[in-house]
Each structure stands twice: as structure tokens, then as C-alpha cells.
Amino acid sequence: MGLGSIRNLDYVVLLCEDMERAKRFYLDVMKFRLKRETPRWVSFHVGSGLLCLRPRTLEGAFQDGPGATSGSASVQLAFRVSPPEIDECLAELEAKGVATMGPPRDIPAWGHRALFFRDSEGNVIEIYAEV
Numbered sequence: 001m002g003l004g005s006i007r008n009l010d011y012v013v014l015l016c017e018d019m020e021r022a023k024r025f026y027l028d029v030m031k032f033r034l035k036r037e038t039p040r041w042v043s044f045h046v047g048s049g050l051l052c053l054r055p056r057t058l059e060g061a062f063q064d065g066p067g068a069t070s071g072s073a074s075v076q077l078a079f080r081v082s083p084p085e086i087d088e089c090l091a092e093l094e095a096k097g098v099a100t101m102g103p104p105r106d107i108p109a110w111g112h113r114a115l116f117f118r119d120s121e122g123n124v125i126e127i128y129a130e131v
Helices: 020-028 085-095
Strands: 011-015 033-038 041-046 049-055 076-080 105-107 114-120 126-128
Touching: 011 020, 011 076, 020 041, 020 049, 049 076
Parallel strands: 011 049, 076 126
Antiparallel strands: 033 041, 041 049, 105 114, 114 126
């Protein structure tokens, strides 16, 4: 079946300038559960998948492609919650001093209410609810 047999996204790897700062963000702010940590790799349980961190430059691994700007947003991660939890997430982020990219907003085309902010590496994080 080849590529057509893919059914799950098992893990996402974020390329980081500051591994320790990124690890603290996902532990302290997002409250993800640590799975594994080595000097060059950190992974967290997120539902049935993994969110992993590794240095942006790592000997023997894929490097940023041409034109990639160090410290620029590389990805957008979206995490689903129930509708009432959007405001709870906003309150938790504000209490931790995390700046959001505006207040929660409705996105009628997708049937979502969403809150956007950046992680410690500049990646965009979306917390959304289907409404």
C-alpha cells in the first residue's frame, strides 16, 4: 500500500536554538509529560503522539534548508480542547506571563474558536475548540 497506508502522525520534531528553554516551556507552560531526555533530544507525550525537541543544528542529522532563518517560526502546532477550555487556557497563559497573539477568535470557515501564541522558539501554537 505504500504511502497510502499511513494512518497516524506519531511524532513531530521541533528544531530549537535553546533546548533547555524549549523544554521548560513545554513542561511548565504546556504541562506536557516528559517521556525521554538526552543531551540532544527531549520528547513529551501529547495524547497518543510525541512532541520532540532537538537542536536546530545537529551533526549527522537533517539541517535547516536554504533560506531558513535562525529563530524564525518553523511550524504551527494545533491542540484541540473543549469550548469552555479556551478561556481557561487563556487565563493559565496570562498567569504564566505568556503573551498571546490577540484574544481568542472565532474562525467560522473552520468552525473553530482559537487562541494563538508563540513557544519559546518562536513557533506558533494554536489552542482551538470545535464550535
